[in-house]
Amino acid sequence: MNIIEKAKINDNSIVYLKKLCEQKLDEYYTAGVPGVVVSRVKDELVKIKAANSEDVYRIYYEFNKVAADNGLFISSRADTGNLMVTFLLGNSPFDPMQPYYYCEECGHYEDFVEIDIVKCSICGKHIEMRGYGLPEIFEFGSNDNPRIRRRFEFHFGDGLRTLLKEVLQSLYLGYEVVDVISPDKSRKVGFSVLPEGQILLRDYPELVAYDMDGNIAICGDDSDIEEKGIILIPAIENFVYNTVKKPSNHYIQLKNYVNQIKTKESIFEEKLKEGFSSDEAYDFVKSKIYEPGGFVPSKIGVLHNKWIWSLNR
Numbered sequence: 369m370n371i372i373e374k375a376k377i378n379d380n381s382i383v384y385l386k387k388l389c390e391q392k393l394d395e396y397y398t399a400g401v402p403g404v405v406v407s408r409v410k411d412e413l414v415k416i417k418a419a420n421s422e423d424v425y426r427i428y429y430e431f432n433k434v435a436a437d438n439g440l441f442i443s444s445r446a447d448t449g450n451l452m453v454t455f456l457l458g459n460s461p462f463d464p465m466q467p468y469y470y471c472e473e474c475g476h477y478e479d480f481v482e483i484d485i486v487k488c489s490i491c492g493k494h495i496e497m498r499g500y501g502l503p504e505i506f507e508f509g510s511n512d513n514p515r516i517r518r519r520f521e522f523h524f525g526d527g528l529r530t531l532l533k534e535v536l537q538s539l540y541l542g543y544e545v546v547d548v549i550s551p552d553k554s555r556k557v558g559f560s561v562l563p564e565g566q567i568l569l570r571d572y573p574e575l576v577a578y579d580m581d582g583n584i585a586i587c588g589d590d591s592d593i594e595e596k597g598i599i600l601i602p603a604i605e606n607f608v609y610n611t612v613k614k615p616s617n618h619y620i621q622l623k624n625y626v627n628q629i630k631t632k633e634s635i636f637e638e639k640l641k642e643g644f645s646s647d648e649a650y651d652f653v654k655s656k657i658y659e660p661g662g663f664v665p666s667k668i669g670v671l672h673n674k675w676i677w678s679l680n681r
Protein backbone atom coordinates (compact mmCIF):
# COMPACT_ATOMS: atom_id res chain seq x y z
CA MET A 369 0.00 0.00 0.00
CA ASN A 370 1.29 3.45 -0.87
CA ILE A 371 2.10 5.77 1.99
CA ILE A 372 -0.63 8.37 2.01
CA GLU A 373 0.18 11.83 3.27
CA LYS A 374 -1.70 12.88 6.38
CA ALA A 375 -4.08 15.81 6.35
CA LYS A 376 -2.55 19.23 7.08
CA ILE A 377 -4.21 22.31 8.49
CA ASN A 378 -4.53 24.66 5.55
CA ASP A 379 -2.62 27.67 6.83
CA ASN A 380 0.85 27.58 8.37
CA SER A 381 0.34 26.46 11.98
CA ILE A 382 3.84 27.23 13.23
CA VAL A 383 3.65 30.85 12.06
CA TYR A 384 0.20 31.09 13.60
CA LEU A 385 1.39 29.62 16.92
CA LYS A 386 4.36 31.98 17.02
CA LYS A 387 2.10 35.01 16.57
CA LEU A 388 -0.35 33.74 19.19
CA CYS A 389 2.45 33.16 21.69
CA GLU A 390 3.80 36.67 21.16
CA GLN A 391 0.34 38.12 21.71
CA LYS A 392 -0.28 36.05 24.86
CA LEU A 393 3.17 36.90 26.23
CA ASP A 394 2.40 40.61 25.88
CA GLU A 395 -0.87 40.09 27.77
CA TYR A 396 0.77 38.10 30.58
CA TYR A 397 3.86 40.31 30.93
CA THR A 398 2.30 43.74 30.74
CA ALA A 399 5.54 45.60 31.45
CA GLY A 400 7.76 43.68 29.04
CA VAL A 401 8.51 39.99 28.45
CA PRO A 402 11.57 38.67 30.36
CA GLY A 403 14.37 37.42 28.09
CA VAL A 404 14.44 34.01 29.78
CA VAL A 405 10.79 33.47 28.85
CA VAL A 406 11.29 34.66 25.27
CA SER A 407 14.07 32.15 24.72
CA ARG A 408 12.18 29.32 26.39
CA VAL A 409 9.15 29.84 24.15
CA LYS A 410 11.38 30.12 21.09
CA ASP A 411 13.13 26.88 22.01
CA GLU A 412 9.83 25.04 22.55
CA LEU A 413 8.48 26.20 19.19
CA VAL A 414 11.64 24.92 17.48
CA LYS A 415 11.12 21.51 19.12
CA ILE A 416 7.44 21.46 18.18
CA LYS A 417 8.29 22.25 14.56
CA ALA A 418 11.12 19.68 14.49
CA ALA A 419 8.65 17.02 15.63
CA ASN A 420 6.09 18.07 12.96
CA SER A 421 3.65 18.66 15.81
CA GLU A 422 2.55 22.20 15.04
CA ASP A 423 -0.95 21.10 13.99
CA VAL A 424 -1.31 19.17 17.26
CA TYR A 425 -0.62 22.34 19.23
CA ARG A 426 -2.87 24.38 16.96
CA ILE A 427 -5.73 21.97 17.74
CA TYR A 428 -4.88 22.23 21.44
CA TYR A 429 -5.23 26.02 21.23
CA GLU A 430 -8.47 25.95 19.22
CA PHE A 431 -10.07 23.34 21.52
CA ASN A 432 -9.18 25.33 24.63
CA LYS A 433 -10.46 28.51 23.01
CA VAL A 434 -13.85 27.11 22.04
CA ALA A 435 -14.23 25.67 25.56
CA ALA A 436 -13.36 29.00 27.21
CA ASP A 437 -15.59 30.98 24.82
CA ASN A 438 -18.52 28.78 25.85
CA GLY A 439 -17.69 28.64 29.58
CA LEU A 440 -17.02 24.91 29.37
CA PHE A 441 -14.20 22.86 30.80
CA ILE A 442 -11.62 20.88 28.88
CA SER A 443 -8.50 19.18 30.19
CA SER A 444 -5.57 17.48 28.55
CA ARG A 445 -4.10 16.61 31.95
CA ALA A 446 -0.39 15.90 31.88
CA ASP A 447 -0.35 15.79 28.09
CA THR A 448 0.55 19.47 27.98
CA GLY A 449 4.04 18.48 29.14
CA ASN A 450 4.20 21.67 31.22
CA LEU A 451 5.43 23.67 28.26
CA MET A 452 5.28 27.47 28.37
CA VAL A 453 3.61 27.25 24.95
CA THR A 454 0.72 25.15 26.30
CA PHE A 455 0.38 27.47 29.29
CA LEU A 456 0.06 30.44 26.95
CA LEU A 457 -2.30 28.74 24.51
CA GLY A 458 -4.48 26.84 26.98
CA ASN A 459 -6.71 27.59 29.96
CA SER A 460 -4.52 26.41 32.83
CA PRO A 461 -3.45 29.00 35.42
CA PHE A 462 -0.24 27.11 36.22
CA ASP A 463 2.76 29.02 34.88
CA PRO A 464 5.33 26.20 34.49
CA MET A 465 8.46 28.37 34.86
CA GLN A 466 10.79 27.95 37.81
CA PRO A 467 9.47 30.26 40.54
CA TYR A 468 10.31 33.92 39.98
CA TYR A 469 9.25 37.46 40.74
CA TYR A 470 7.83 39.75 38.11
CA CYS A 471 7.13 43.44 38.55
CA GLU A 472 4.06 44.59 36.63
CA GLU A 473 5.17 48.19 36.99
CA CYS A 474 8.66 48.14 35.53
CA GLY A 475 8.99 44.59 34.12
CA HIS A 476 11.79 43.59 36.50
CA TYR A 477 12.35 39.82 36.57
CA GLU A 478 14.08 38.12 39.47
CA ASP A 479 14.75 34.47 40.22
CA PHE A 480 12.98 33.12 43.27
CA VAL A 481 15.39 32.82 46.18
CA GLU A 482 13.54 34.07 49.22
CA ILE A 483 9.83 33.84 49.81
CA ASP A 484 9.46 37.12 51.66
CA ILE A 485 10.17 39.64 48.91
CA VAL A 486 7.18 41.91 48.44
CA LYS A 487 8.72 44.99 46.81
CA CYS A 488 10.50 45.39 43.50
CA SER A 489 14.19 46.11 44.01
CA ILE A 490 14.15 48.48 41.03
CA CYS A 491 11.00 50.59 41.36
CA GLY A 492 9.82 49.74 44.91
CA LYS A 493 6.29 48.77 43.82
CA HIS A 494 4.58 45.54 44.91
CA ILE A 495 6.14 42.56 43.13
CA GLU A 496 4.29 39.43 42.08
CA MET A 497 5.42 35.85 42.69
CA ARG A 498 4.90 33.55 39.71
CA GLY A 499 5.87 30.11 38.44
CA TYR A 500 5.04 26.62 39.69
CA GLY A 501 8.36 25.06 38.72
CA LEU A 502 6.69 22.27 36.76
CA PRO A 503 9.23 20.06 34.99
CA GLU A 504 8.94 19.70 31.23
CA ILE A 505 7.62 16.25 30.41
CA PHE A 506 7.98 14.75 26.98
CA GLU A 507 6.42 11.63 25.61
CA PHE A 508 9.68 10.00 24.62
CA GLY A 509 13.30 10.56 25.39
CA SER A 510 15.08 12.03 28.37
CA ASN A 511 15.65 15.58 29.56
CA ASP A 512 18.77 15.69 27.35
CA ASN A 513 17.00 14.44 24.29
CA PRO A 514 13.37 15.44 24.50
CA ARG A 515 10.71 14.57 21.97
CA ILE A 516 7.54 16.54 21.73
CA ARG A 517 4.21 14.75 22.10
CA ARG A 518 2.52 13.65 18.93
CA ARG A 519 -0.97 14.13 20.24
CA PHE A 520 -3.06 15.12 23.25
CA GLU A 521 -5.91 13.25 24.88
CA PHE A 522 -8.75 15.63 25.63
CA HIS A 523 -11.36 15.12 28.36
CA PHE A 524 -14.46 17.26 28.66
CA GLY A 525 -18.04 17.41 29.91
CA ASP A 526 -21.41 17.63 28.16
CA GLY A 527 -21.92 20.01 25.31
CA LEU A 528 -18.43 20.27 23.88
CA ARG A 529 -18.19 17.35 21.47
CA THR A 530 -20.18 18.99 18.69
CA LEU A 531 -18.22 22.25 19.05
CA LEU A 532 -14.88 20.41 18.94
CA LYS A 533 -15.91 18.57 15.80
CA GLU A 534 -16.89 21.85 14.15
CA VAL A 535 -13.47 23.28 15.04
CA LEU A 536 -11.77 20.34 13.32
CA GLN A 537 -14.01 20.64 10.26
CA SER A 538 -13.05 24.28 9.85
CA LEU A 539 -9.34 23.63 10.43
CA TYR A 540 -9.33 20.72 7.99
CA LEU A 541 -11.52 22.17 5.25
CA GLY A 542 -12.00 19.68 2.43
CA TYR A 543 -11.01 16.66 4.52
CA GLU A 544 -13.41 14.12 6.01
CA VAL A 545 -13.65 14.35 9.82
CA VAL A 546 -15.15 11.22 11.40
CA ASP A 547 -15.96 10.14 14.97
CA VAL A 548 -13.92 7.31 16.46
CA ILE A 549 -15.76 4.82 18.66
CA SER A 550 -14.55 2.28 21.24
CA PRO A 551 -14.01 -1.37 20.23
CA ASP A 552 -17.30 -2.37 21.90
CA LYS A 553 -18.97 0.51 19.99
CA SER A 554 -20.55 1.78 23.20
CA ARG A 555 -18.97 5.24 23.29
CA LYS A 556 -17.20 7.90 21.27
CA VAL A 557 -13.51 8.14 22.04
CA GLY A 558 -12.31 10.80 19.66
CA PHE A 559 -12.10 12.19 16.15
CA SER A 560 -10.18 11.24 13.04
CA VAL A 561 -9.21 13.19 9.95
CA LEU A 562 -8.81 11.27 6.70
CA PRO A 563 -6.05 12.05 4.19
CA GLU A 564 -6.85 14.36 1.28
CA GLY A 565 -9.35 12.96 -1.20
CA GLN A 566 -10.10 9.89 0.92
CA ILE A 567 -13.61 8.82 1.81
CA LEU A 568 -14.26 6.45 4.70
CA LEU A 569 -16.87 4.21 3.07
CA ARG A 570 -14.95 3.84 -0.19
CA ASP A 571 -11.33 3.84 0.96
CA TYR A 572 -11.40 2.30 4.45
CA PRO A 573 -14.32 -0.18 4.50
CA GLU A 574 -12.47 -2.30 7.07
CA LEU A 575 -12.65 0.57 9.60
CA VAL A 576 -16.32 1.44 9.11
CA ALA A 577 -18.54 0.98 12.14
CA TYR A 578 -21.80 2.47 13.39
CA ASP A 579 -22.37 4.09 16.75
CA MET A 580 -25.35 3.56 19.04
CA ASP A 581 -27.35 6.11 17.05
CA GLY A 582 -26.54 4.47 13.72
CA ASN A 583 -24.09 7.16 12.61
CA ILE A 584 -21.02 6.16 10.64
CA ALA A 585 -17.77 6.10 12.61
CA ILE A 586 -14.28 4.61 12.66
CA CYS A 587 -13.47 1.67 14.88
CA GLY A 588 -10.08 -0.02 15.02
CA ASP A 589 -6.73 -0.33 16.66
CA ASP A 590 -5.03 3.06 17.14
CA SER A 591 -1.82 2.04 15.42
CA ASP A 592 -3.70 0.43 12.49
CA ILE A 593 -5.66 3.63 11.99
CA GLU A 594 -2.56 5.82 12.11
CA GLU A 595 -0.64 3.55 9.76
CA LYS A 596 -3.26 4.26 7.12
CA GLY A 597 -2.39 7.96 7.25
CA ILE A 598 -5.44 8.88 9.32
CA ILE A 599 -4.97 11.49 12.07
CA LEU A 600 -6.35 10.44 15.45
CA ILE A 601 -7.46 12.96 18.08
CA PRO A 602 -8.47 11.22 21.31
CA ALA A 603 -11.32 13.18 22.91
CA ILE A 604 -13.40 11.58 25.60
CA GLU A 605 -16.50 12.82 27.31
CA ASN A 606 -15.80 12.43 31.01
CA PHE A 607 -18.81 12.67 33.31
CA VAL A 608 -16.67 14.08 36.12
CA TYR A 609 -16.27 17.29 34.14
CA ASN A 610 -20.01 17.77 34.05
CA THR A 611 -19.69 18.81 37.68
CA VAL A 612 -17.33 21.62 36.71
CA LYS A 613 -19.93 24.30 36.15
CA LYS A 614 -17.48 27.19 36.03
CA PRO A 615 -13.96 26.43 34.82
CA SER A 616 -12.56 29.34 36.84
CA ASN A 617 -13.89 27.88 40.14
CA HIS A 618 -12.33 24.57 39.31
CA TYR A 619 -8.94 26.21 38.80
CA ILE A 620 -9.23 28.14 42.05
CA GLN A 621 -9.83 24.85 43.87
CA LEU A 622 -6.82 23.29 42.16
CA LYS A 623 -4.64 26.27 43.07
CA ASN A 624 -5.66 26.06 46.71
CA TYR A 625 -4.93 22.37 46.69
CA VAL A 626 -1.61 22.89 44.96
CA ASN A 627 -0.52 25.40 47.55
CA GLN A 628 -1.00 22.86 50.33
CA ILE A 629 1.13 20.14 48.84
CA LYS A 630 4.36 19.00 50.39
CA THR A 631 7.39 21.04 49.48
CA LYS A 632 10.94 19.95 48.98
CA GLU A 633 11.79 21.32 52.40
CA SER A 634 9.02 19.43 54.20
CA ILE A 635 9.91 16.15 52.48
CA PHE A 636 13.52 16.65 53.51
CA GLU A 637 12.50 17.11 57.17
CA GLU A 638 10.23 14.07 57.01
CA LYS A 639 13.03 11.86 55.70
CA LEU A 640 15.37 13.01 58.47
CA LYS A 641 12.74 11.98 61.00
CA GLU A 642 12.50 8.58 59.32
CA GLY A 643 16.19 8.09 60.04
CA PHE A 644 17.74 9.10 56.70
CA SER A 645 21.12 10.81 56.87
CA SER A 646 21.02 14.33 55.48
CA ASP A 647 22.86 13.18 52.34
CA GLU A 648 20.31 10.41 51.80
CA ALA A 649 17.42 12.77 52.44
CA TYR A 650 18.90 15.26 49.97
CA ASP A 651 19.31 12.55 47.30
CA PHE A 652 15.77 11.38 47.89
CA VAL A 653 14.32 14.85 47.38
CA LYS A 654 16.52 15.48 44.37
CA SER A 655 15.51 12.19 42.74
CA LYS A 656 11.85 13.18 42.95
CA ILE A 657 12.14 16.57 41.32
CA TYR A 658 12.05 15.50 37.69
CA GLU A 659 9.90 12.44 38.09
CA PRO A 660 6.36 12.69 36.76
CA GLY A 661 4.27 13.25 39.86
CA GLY A 662 7.38 14.27 41.78
CA PHE A 663 7.87 17.21 44.09
CA VAL A 664 9.11 20.48 42.78
CA PRO A 665 11.74 22.56 44.42
CA SER A 666 10.10 25.50 46.07
CA LYS A 667 7.67 26.68 48.66
CA ILE A 668 5.20 28.01 46.16
CA GLY A 669 5.81 25.58 43.40
CA VAL A 670 4.39 22.28 43.87
CA LEU A 671 3.79 19.22 41.89
CA HIS A 672 3.66 17.85 38.46
CA ASN A 673 0.21 18.44 37.09
CA LYS A 674 -0.35 14.82 36.11
CA TRP A 675 -1.28 14.21 39.68
CA ILE A 676 -3.32 17.36 39.98
CA TRP A 677 -5.44 16.45 36.98
CA SER A 678 -5.70 12.83 38.01
CA LEU A 679 -7.45 13.90 41.21
CA ASN A 680 -10.35 14.92 39.06
CA ARG A 681 -10.73 11.77 37.06
Ligand SMILES: [Zn+2]
Pocket residue numbers: 471472473474475476488489490491492493
Ligand atom coordinates in the same frame (compact mmCIF):
# COMPACT_ATOMS: atom_id res chain seq x y z
ZN1 LIG B 1 9.54 47.34 39.45
